[in-house]
Amino acid sequence: MMNGDQTRGNGAVPPHEDNYTHNIRKDNERRLDRRSFMKTMVGAAGVFAVSTLPWGAIAAKELSSPAKKAFPKTRITALSDLKVGEAVEFAYPGEHDSALLVRLGEGEFKAYQNACTHLKCPVFWSGEKGELVCPCHHGLFDVRTGAPVAGPPKRPLPEIELKLEQGTVYAVGVKRYET
Structure with missing residues (x-):
């Protein structure tokens, strides 16, 4: 109950x-x-x-917008400090954006943002092979065009525009990526 x-x-x-x-x-x-x-x-x-x-x-x-973006003019190095076949790292366009300048000839320079377009690993200059190398996935880039030649990257490295003035190399802009 x-x-x-x-x-x-x-x-x-x-x-x-x-x-x-x-x-x-x-x-x-x-x-x-x-x-x-x-x-x-x-x-x-x-x-x-x-x-x-x-x-x-x-x-x-x-x-x-087709308008060109304004970038700061930044000193990279003096011509006398960089021999033909050597490279130097610098920051551009911001202080945390790593870039790489390569001296290819007497008056010939190329500079690229040195983050691989595959997974943003750093890209290094191999002077003995004459190529830009991404060690993460064995990506290779053509130093004259920034285009990928081997590995998983499909897009070229963003190129930095350069200017030579009075024996000094300056970065003055970043070229837009064209599809």
């Missing part, structure tokens, strides 16, 4: 249940059902999509 405390209607433990879930309140367990969860997820996705619109507009403007 049951007393008044153990009836099902008042939330007391029924005598025939011996599991440990009798202390869980079940009155709000369906507050977030599947339909409510999906509404919340769709709403969150909508907020995320709307919040990315300004960045997409900025990227579209940057990619579609």
Whole structure:
């Protein structure tokens, strides 16, 4: 026989249940059902999509504008400090952007951002082989064009525009990547 405390209607433990879930309140367990969860997820996705619109507009403007971007003129090295066949690292266009200048001939220089276009590993100059090497996945780049010649990279290295003034090499810009 049951007393008044153990009836099902008042939330007391029924005598025939011996599991440990009798202390869980079940009155709000369906507050977030599947339909409510999906509404919340769709709403969150909508907020995320709307919040990315300004960045997409900025990227579209940057990619579609033919206007040339202004870069700082940065001193790299003096001609007397770099022999033919040697290379020097420098930072361009920002202080954390690594680049590589190679002296190919008496008045011939090439400079590239030295982050591999495959996975951004550093690119090194191999003077004895005359090529730019990415050691991460054995990528090779042509030093005269920056185009990949071996390995997984598919895009050329971004080329840095140079200017020679009074025996000094300066970086003056970065060429846009053309597809």
